Amino acid sequence: MERFDLSIANVTGALPEGARKEQGISLAIGFFDGVHLGHQEVVRQAVALAREQGLVPAVMTFDPHPRVVLGHGSQYQTVLTPLADKLSLLSKLGVEAAYVIQFERSFSEVTAEEFVKTLINPLGVKATTVGFDFSFGHRGEGNADTLRLHGNGEIQVQVVSPVFLEDDKVSSTRIRDRLAEGESLEASALLGRPYVIKGLVVHGDARGRLLGYPTANLLPEQPYVIPRSGVYAIYIDLLSDSGEFESRYNGVLNVGYRPTFDAPGGALRLEAHLFDFGGDLYGRQLALTFHTFLRAEKKFDSIEQLVAQISLDAAQAKEIVSVQR
Template sequence: MERYDISIANVKGDLPEGARKEGISLAIGFFDGVHLGHQEVVRQAVALARQRGLVPAVMTFDPHPRVVLGHGSQFDTVLTPLEDKLALFAELGVEAAYVIQFEREFSEVTAERFVKTLIAPLGVKATTVGFDFAFGHRGQGNAETLKEYGDGEIEVQVVAPVFMQEEKVSSTRIRGLLEDGLISEASELLGRPYVIKGIVVHGDARGRQLGYPTANLQPEQPYVIPRSGVYAIRIGVLSETGEPENEYNGVLNVGYRPTFDAPGGALKLEAHLFDFDGDLYGRKLALSLHTFLRAEKKFESIDQLVQQISSDSARAKEILSSDSNA
């Protein structure tokens, strides 16, 4: 096998001994968001593994190929960082993930070389790909060429797109929904709430002075940031290993704080946790966005701002409580 910058993440225990002998059922894709369409690809790869007695696995890339090739700045941000992807793959039944470090040199690999010097030597007996799958230099490979270059030794199944509201589920569609503040719709396509993780950093303590202390979150990855405004959220306080320790309801302000800060400032994510009193500096939080409450605005007085925060909090509590009791 030619040398590739590839790592194996054992996402669900250890990769079974003799995996190459047993053979691998491999789902291939970037899978940004691991949305309902991606989940169907992975599920079918896992189902095929069980039918054939193969090891269920995923092959993905890091970073997005279009970032390396300079095809569009939108891919500088992610819906789901690699660490979270691997955890989601494990939940879907995947036992190993082959993560290829995508570099410009790798982009020159032809579709035939990709199959014969990478896929086949891994012991892949079956592959599952999306309907729009393309691979190899300039995307010249597809499901048919994957089957052809596998010399009849690699089964290829193609998964049809998943539709919701008569429109295809896609990462691009989800990004657009987040940018419009349509959180519930984005979460529906993801099959789970949209989550942003980060570390709590020091701010100017303005929220505490107003009676609503906030945790200022510094995202740990270049997440897609939703529309500026106020959101009802759930906040998970994570341990050092990334496991949730406690969960709180709260509100999140995404924006530029026009009441206090001059135009052109940095975007801030400030979360207020209900029924919490403590120090979160340096802690890692997972913000699960639930509902868009309102757009960010400039208030004429501090009193008006405090009244609005009180109103936002009351509405968020009602929404989150109603949802948890549903």
């Protein structure tokens, strides 16, 4: 197998303008799927250490998830936070430099010692901050102690304890489980922010308009984790072509397969109805912010029953998002 080239040139990222390599780096290392409360604590401690010691606060992350490349985690083919959003969130936490390693199968063969001596050390890393369950190198052979060992005493290593919420550890797996159960509010609490899916409005069959509730059919821009099928109270942000926020609307969202109209085995759809909006959304970028799960998706015996239920869903969603916004 071809060896992964660990040269700095093959790692995306650079020091911010005005920073010098000899200044040194305080580096948080991890995949940071979701940038949840636990990840935020790791990054905050790395940034705090940087401020104390006059270092550049930085992160090292990987893309895609190592388990996907190695075939060990099909669930990680979906993401809580796409790379661009991940880097934006990390920047808001005070990170000034981000090093992204494009994870390839050959990279999994790199030993822990090679990782430290040919990648970490040349970057000018003076301190690292990692989570309590951090591992790296071939077959996960490295840990915080290994990092200290191969850093030859020149790299400070601090390990962050797990963060707990309601007596249970915050983790990406827990967030994914909550979303799969429709527990969007608990998932948001674990993330430290609402769960968001971004995408492009594409043409559907205009059935919602015929029912009196026109919907925007969203095609997610990335392979997001899709929450449980059903109806949600949501916020909808209209974005510019460059992804910048323009305006926000309250709304209701159906996630599912439309069993009243479509045969089993159809495509999953995300159909959002915006309250108090009458414009054309085709081709627009939207961000759907999940608030509250209202009910499970179900098949109705008639169109009249479906329209009556949609009316109830919309009324409930309006009450929730207007009061709890």
